[in-house]
Amino acid sequence: xxxxxxxxxxxxxxxxxxxxxxxxxxxxxxxxxxxxxxxxxxxxxxxxxxxxxxxxxxxxxxxxxxxxxxxxxxxxxxxxxxxxxxxxxxxxxxxxxxxxxxxxxxxxxxxxxxxxxxxxxxxxxxxxxxxxxxxxxxxxxxxxxxxxxxxxxxx
Numbered sequence: 460x461x462x463x464x465x466x467x468x469x470x471x472x473x474x475x476x477x478x479x480x481x482x483x484x485x486x487x488x489x490x491x492x493x494x495x496x497x498x499x500x501x502x503x504x505x506x507x508x509x510x511x512x513x514x515x516x517x518x519x520x521x522x523x524x525x526x527x528x529x530x531x532x533x534x535x536x537x538x539x540x541x542x543x544x545x546x547x548x549x550x551x552x553x554x555x556x557x558x559x560x561x562x563x564x565x566x567x568x569x570x571x572x573x574x575x576x577x578x579x580x581x582x583x584x585x586x587x588x589x590x591x592x593x594x595x596x597x598x599x600x601x602x603x604x605x606x607x608x609x610x611x612x613x614x
Contacts, residue, residue, distance in 0.1 A: 514539040542588040544575035559591040
């Protein structure tokens with residue numbers, strides 16, 4: 460995060476959702492690095508009614524998975540037309556169009572993650588993420604309908 464902040468001084472990081480493990484390590488690290496004014500942690504279950512509020516505050520969603528088959532967070536991000544920086548794991552690499560709906564980075568690399576975030580901010584208005592995400596959603600729906608029609612025809 461420090462390297463992202465140095466090139467984008469106004470950037471804020473919002474970490475939202477329940478921690479699966481003890482959050483004290485992360486909270487202490489934020490304090491140690493003096494990032495308390497830049498990073499806000501919402502460590503709790505987020506109700507469906509609140510999800511839109513957090514996505515509305517976001518320009519970008521970060522998905523730093525170490526492993527994953529799929530991600531509901533990716534689908535929700537796309538439903539709010541938010542680009543993502545995601546690690547190249549599991550199904551994520553199949554559903555993030557690198558440089559179009561977001562950016563793909565190597566897993567477990569802080570430097571790669573920071574570079575992905577910086578690339579997003581450096582891209583400015585050069586990439587129309589919203590249009591690209593709409594196309595991606597449409598493509599996914601097309602294939603889903605094709606599967607349904609195929610099942611109907613076969614049976």
